[in-house]
Amino acid sequence: MIPARLKLTFVFAGAMIVTGAALGVAVSASRTAGAYSAIGREALADADLAMRIIDQAASAHEQVMVRDSSSANGIALTRRVAERLDVIPGYIVIVGRKANVVFSSLDARDLSDEDWATLQHGIADLPNDGPAGVINVGQERILFVAHAIHDTTTQLTRVVAGVRVRGAQSLPPELVTTIFAVVPLVIALASWGMWLMLGGTFRRIEQVRRGVADITDGRSLHRRLSDDEASPEIAALINTLNSMIARLETSFAALRRFTADASHELKTPLAVLRADVERAMSVTTRKDERLVALEEALHETTRMADLVESLLTLARADEGRFDLYRERVDVSALTLEVYETALILGEGAGVTVNLPFTADVTIAGDRTRLRQLFLNLVTNAIKYTPRGGRVDIGLGRHPDNVTFAVRDTGAGIAAADLPHVFERFWRADRARSRTAERGGFGLGLAISQWIAQAHGGSLTVQSRLGKGSLFTLTLPLDAADRAAQDDIEIPRERVGDA
Numbered sequence: 001m002i003p004a005r006l007k008l009t010f011v012f013a014g015a016m017i018v019t020g021a022a023l024g025v026a027v028s029a030s031r032t033a034g035a036y037s038a039i040g041r042e043a044l045a046d047a048d049l050a051m052r053i054i055d056q057a058a059s060a061h062e063q064v065m066v067r068d069s070s071s072a073n074g075i076a077l078t079r080r081v082a083e084r085l086d087v088i089p090g091y092i093v094i095v096g097r098k099a100n101v102v103f104s105s106l107d108a109r110d111l112s113d114e115d116w117a118t119l120q121h122g123i124a125d126l127p128n129d130g131p132a133g134v135i136n137v138g139q140e141r142i143l144f145v146a147h148a149i150h151d152t153t154t155q156l157t158r159v160v161a162g163v164r165v166r167g168a169q170s171l172p173p174e175l176v177t178t179i180f181a182v183v184p185l186v187i188a189l190a191s192w193g194m195w196l197m198l199g200g201t202f203r204r205i206e207q208v209r210r211g212v213a214d215i216t217d218g219r220s221l222h223r224r225l226s227d228d229e230a231s232p233e234i235a236a237l238i239n240t241l242n243s244m245i246a247r248l249e250t251s252f253a254a255l256r257r258f259t260a261d262a263s264h265e266l267k268t269p270l271a272v273l274r275a276d277v278e279r280a281m282s283v284t285t286r287k288d289e290r291l292v293a294l295e296e297a298l299h300e301t302t303r304m305a306d307l308v309e310s311l312l313t314l315a316r317a318d319e320g321r322f323d324l325y326r327e328r329v330d331v332s333a334l335t336l337e338v339y340e341t342a343l344i345l346g347e348g349a350g351v352t353v354n355l356p357f358t359a360d361v362t363i364a365g366d367r368t369r370l371r372q373l374f375l376n377l378v379t380n381a382i383k384y385t386p387r388g389g390r391v392d393i394g395l396g397r398h399p400d401n402v403t404f405a406v407r408d409t410g411a412g413i414a415a416a417d418l419p420h421v422f423e424r425f426w427r428a429d430r431a432r433s434r435t436a437e438r439g440g441f442g443l444g445l446a447i448s449q450w451i452a453q454a455h456g457g458s459l460t461v462q463s464r465l466g467k468g469s470l471f472t473l474t475l476p477l478d479a480a481d482r483a484a485q486d487d488i489e490i491p492r493e494r495v496g497d498a
């Protein structure tokens, strides 16, 4: 693999060479075109001059043509006119009425027979008063123009003038020096500059790579890459990497906390279990005490099983491996069922439970999970409400969603704690370690929120310390759900109106 720095420098140098060459070709082409048009003008001037010499002679009633036995058609220009025409440099050929050559200039006369034949053949195809044409005669390239002669007195039809194309294609020496010396030097310098510039950029990228490589484990995630002196593009890369590292740091910390919390939560019941089993196995323990110990051991085992079940649910939810079993769920029936359970629980806890309103609504969802969520909200409300308190449950149906709300007049949650209630293992009374008394692990609301989100809904909380809390679950209604009937009972009092 060729390193990118080398490849880019080569591509840059290549592009410069191609540009230089294209520029050279363009300059040379435009110079050649300029030179050709100057030569064309020169040939035109020569042809004009030859015409004027003949015109002058004709208008001065001078004799222009003589019989000449040496010429092909036995006719030629008079010596006087021919001598005047010989003064014009280059090639002049004057043609008579029968396409016969009546005069050819010195240069033309010096040509070999073969070249002369080529020239004659070439000028025969040249249009009168048309564009110039280049004819290769021997080693030379000659640019010819032809003019028609309309004067009937002279018996001449056309005059052809030609000028050698010399130097029109070669570039002037100063340009050649520029192209072959200065341009390669400029290209070399520019490529070197490019190499150095790319070196700086790639060094910065290498620094970033090394910085990322140094963050090898969860413990070095507090480090951040520095974006000092970085170009905007590299700074953007560093910023993105830094925010990724920050997210990783948060996840790692959460994972560590989660593992620590889970082990901690398992440690206590395991210790109790162990003590109970030891007590039950001891020979000195009385039979009734042994039974009490075994009962407590059973209780702890159930608690641990609950905890492991909750952890498994959350782990699966995190991995996205948990498929909801979707079916049509009669939410009103579910609410009634949960209400009946709540009545029994409330009775035991000395808390009044009410269902002031409900609605007839079915949704597509996982019945077991929704029941778990409803029960969790209701049991929490009863658990955290002191004797004599009140819990209201309400199911409301709205155009686009359904709300299940649970309000209590219990302990409430401090404003500072509210953002944490849905966090795993978070419990307001954790410091006081009343787990045994209240029996929770702080996982119920985390699971409830996941269930709500998995149904495309949300779970929110409003609470005032000492005044009570209101948990509201909102679940979206799909088209089929919306077709269901309206509320069956007009609420006298909205549970959600805190």
Ligand code: ADP
Binding pocket: 376, 380, 381, 382, 384, 408, 410, 411, 412, 413, 421, 426, 427, 428, 429, 439, 440, 441, 442, 443, 444, 445, 446, 468, 469
């Ligand atoms: P737990 O099993 O401890 O109840 P949850 O996740 O269900 O776990 O609740 C987390 C914490 O939120 C509880 O420990 C409690 O401090 C607080 N909480 C939940 N519901 C209520 C409520 N209705 N009133 C007051 N505090 C509550």
